[in-house]
Each structure stands twice: as structure tokens, then as C-alpha cells.
Amino acid sequence: MAAPKAFADCETNIPDYEYTDVNTKVFHIGSFRNEWLSRLNPEDVSYEQEDEDAFDANFAKDMGIGAETMSELKSVCSIDSLRCHPEDQPPDMEVVPPDPTLKTLIQRKKRQDYKATLKRTKNRHDLYANELERSTLGRTPETVSDMVPEGEIILTINVYYPATYDKFTYVRPHATLLMMGSHSLAKLRDAICCVRDLQVCGEFSNNPDMAPDFVSKDHYKSAFFFFEGVFYNDMRFPECQDISMTTIEWAKSRNFPPYSQAKMEDTQFVDLKVKVGFPYLYCHQGDCEHLVIITDVRLVHKNDCLDKKLYPLLTHKHRIVIQKCAVCHLFISRWLTTNDQFAPSHPCLYCDKCFRMLHYDDQGSKLGDFLAYPYVDPGAFN
Numbered sequence: 481m482a483a484p485k486a487f488a489d490c491e492t493n494i495p496d497y498e499y500t501d502v503n504t505k506v507f508h509i510g511s512f513r514n515e516w517l518s519r520l521n522p523e524d525v526s527y528e529q530e531d532e533d534a535f536d537a538n539f540a541k542d543m544g545i546g547a548e549t550m551s552e553l554k555s556v557c558s559i560d561s562l563r564c565h566p567e568d569q570p571p572d573m574e575v576v577p578p579d580p581t582l583k584t585l586i587q588r589k590k591r592q593d594y595k596a597t598l599k600r601t602k603n604r605h606d607l608y609a610n611e612l613e614r615s616t617l618g619r620t621p622e623t624v625s626d627m628v629p630e631g632e633i634i635l636t637i638n639v640y641y642p643a644t645y646d647k648f649t650y651v652r653p654h655a656t657l658l659m660m661g662s663h664s665l666a667k668l669r670d671a672i673c674c675v676r677d678l679q680v681c682g683e684f685s686n687n688p689d690m691a692p693d694f695v696s697k698d699h700y701k702s703a704f705f706f707f708e709g710v711f712y713n714d715m716r717f718p719e720c721q722d723i724s725m726t727t728i729e730w731a732k733s734r735n736f737p738p739y740s741q742a743k744m745e746d747t748q749f750v751d752l753k754v755k756v757g758f759p760y761l762y763c764h765q766g767d768c769e770h771l772v773i774i775t776d777v778r779l780v781h782k783n784d785c786l787d788k789k790l791y792p793l794l795t796h797k798h799r800i801v802i803q804k805c806a807v808c809h810l811f812i813s814r815w816l817t818t819n820d821q822f823a824p825s826h827p828c829l830y831c832d833k834c835f836r837m838l839h840y841d842d843q844g845s846k847l848g849d850f851l852a853y854p855y856v857d858p859g860a861f862n
């Protein structure tokens with residue numbers, strides 16, 4: 481991602497590392513795209529496959545070699561010359577020889593062996609961790625109008641989850657999304673799955689059936705992103721509030737540099753000024769704070785997923801260990817109780833069935849003293 485030093489010194493909208501391998505200096509994403517488009521030839525950006533003769537001619541010219549050397553190179557480097565089987569036998573593509581010497585086969589054998597161990601020891605999530613990415617690579621849409629335009633910007637964005645665990649393990653749970661430069665920040669917000677949006681607040685031990693169906697996201701719609709001194713508020717719905725105002729006023733009264741506001745639904749990524757690799761903030765449900773790090777900004781490539789409808793494209797999702805019911809150890813937890821005389825621990829998690837069987841009689845009357853809160857497991861999004 482780093483720009484050549486000569487460019488970085490004289491240009492402003494090319495990512496230049498502020499701290500090596502950590503983050504770049506601030507630059508404007510739209511101008512960055514324009515810088516690339518003005519420097520590249522149209523065929524570099526195009527999805528069209530260059531015809532082979534033209535490619536060879538250009539390659540020979542770029543490398544400063546003659547036609548004869550070129551054709552010799554082509555035959556020596558041809559994949560037909562890579563073989564580990566007798567010439568008269570058709571190879572079985574699936575079989576890797578037991579002791580390969582070819583580097584590619586050594587790597588492939590490693591991969592196969594690794595997969596075999598995974599199958600024995602790991603679960604389906606680990607097994608298919610790369611599946612998300614593989615299934616969309618090079619995908620093209622059914623209709624041309626759904627095609628990601630040539631020259632579009634693709635951003636790689638990591639969204640981190642608040643570390644609320646007692647044990648901090650250095651594993652920082654996050655999801656990775658690919659987004660287009662023309663996406664608004666509101667699109668990013670909608671693509672972030674956080675369990676806090678699903679939680680229902682309240683104590684319902686006297687009548688568990690009264691626990692409302694609505695989830696927090698339906699009620700508390702305010703949220704903001706914070707990039708480079710600007711709060712981008714979600715103002716799409718009448719009940720949205722500008723929750724950045726408190727911070728802005730606070731900063732003003734203490735002579736901090738001024739912060740400003742904008743609407744996330746009116747802001748596209750190409751409008752933003754950012755540092756690649758720098759931690760920014762997404763805040764929702766009042767105090768649920770996620771770090772957001774843009775790890776890459778680049779032009780779209782013909783091997784990318786080119787179906788607009790599949791963006792924002794999830795390429796990585798951290799799997800969270802599901803908290804099973806403390807009684808049956810079988811089902812996902814739906815209730816959390818405290819001051820519960822029946823509970824093996826405080827607080828305690830139950831599935832819906834065990835919770836009701838243990839705490840209510842046939843008529844649905846509450847047995848004993850306890851407090852009960854609806855619980856949504858963070859693993860609900862796995």
C-alpha cells in the first residue's frame with residue numbers, strides 16, 4: 481500500500497507511512513483514486529482480458545527483450561513443463577506424490593495434511609474459515625447493471641468488538657468487510673453485527689412472556705463513526721439523536737481542537753480523509769464502542785468479486801464461543817438470572833425451556849425469589 485518515496489514527498493493524497501508498518505498519514509480517498517486513475521493506462525484498470533499477443537509484445541517491450549528470447553522464455557516457463565509424472569501418462573490432479581520436490585507440490589501437500597488434521601480435530605467453523613472469501617472471489621453479477629464499475633475503490637475494513645471478557649487473550653475478535661468507495665457510512669453501520677443491538681433491557685421474572693419482542697436496535701437508533709475529528713452521525717430516522725454533541729461541547733469547553741459533525745448517510749467513503757491502519761471509532765447503543773481500522777484502500781481488480789449486490793462483503797468473522805445453558809448444556813442461553821436459589825452460579829444462564837421448567841409451576845407461577853433478564857448470546861451471529 482505504501483507509495484514510492486519519490487511520490488510521497490511531493491504529493492498529498494497518496495498514502496505515506498507516518499509510522500512504518502502501522503499507519504499512513506491522512507489522505508483523501510477520492511483524490512487518491514483520481515491520482516491512480518490519472519497515472520494508469522485505461523487497460524490497467526479495465527476488466528477486459530488483454531489478448532495474448534498484445535500482452536507478449538508489451539511484456540517484451542517492457543523487459544527490453546527480443547521476440548526470440550520471448551518465445552524461448554514462454555516455452556521454458558510454460559506450465560506444461562512443470563510435471564512430476566511420466567509424459568505419456570495423464571496426471572491425476574487430485575493426487576500429490578508422497579515425496580514431492582516441486583515447491584508448489586510441497587506447499588500443496590502441507591495444505592492437504594493440514595486440512596486432514598483440521599477434519600479430525602476442529603469444527604466446521606475452522607474448517608470453512610476461508611470459505612467466505614473463496615466463494616466470492618472473481619464472482620460476476622447476472623446483470624451488467626450490478627457490476628462494480630471499473631476504477632471503483634475497494635476498502636478493507638476491520639471492525640473490532642468491545643473486549644468485555646474477563647480473560648484477555650490477545651485474540652481481538654473482529655469482522656473484516658470489503659466496501660466500495662461509493663458506499664455511505666450508513667451502509668457500513670448496517671453491515672456491523674453487534675449483539676448489543678439485539679439485547680432487550682429489563683427484568684421479567686414475574687412474567688417472562690412479557691419480555692418484548694423489539695430489540696435495542698429498533699429503539700435506540702443513534703450511532704456515530706468518528707474519523708479525523710469529524711463525528712458522522714446516523715440521522716436516518718426521526719428518533720435519531722446527535723449523540724456526538726455531548727463530546728463536542730465537552731471538548732469546546734476545555735479548549736480542545738474543534739470537532740465537527742456530518743451525517744453518515746450523506747457521507748461516502750470517497751469523501752473521507754483517513755489514515756490507513758489507524759484506529760477510528762464506531763459507537764452505538766450509547767456506549768458500545770468498536771474500533772474501526774481501514775487496513776487497505778485500492779482500486780478494484782477484475783479478480784475481485786464484481787457483483788455489487790454482494791457488498792459490503794464479509795470476508796472474515798470471528799467466532800465466539802457460545803454460552804450453553806447451565807442445566808442441559810445443550811441449547812444456547814436465553815435467560816440470565818441473579819439472586820437465584822436454584823442456580824449453580826451467580827449470575828446463571830439458561831435456555832428458555834430449562835429456565836421455565838426450573839422457575840415456574842404448571843400454572844406459570846413464579847417459584848422462589850430471583851431476577852431474570854432476557855439474554856442474547858454473542859455467538860448468535862456465528
Ligand SMILES: [Zn+2]
Pocket residue numbers: 674675676677764768769770
Ligand atoms: Zn456494539
Ligand SMILES: [Zn+2]
Pocket residue numbers: 805806807808809810811830831832833834835
Ligand atoms: Zn437448557
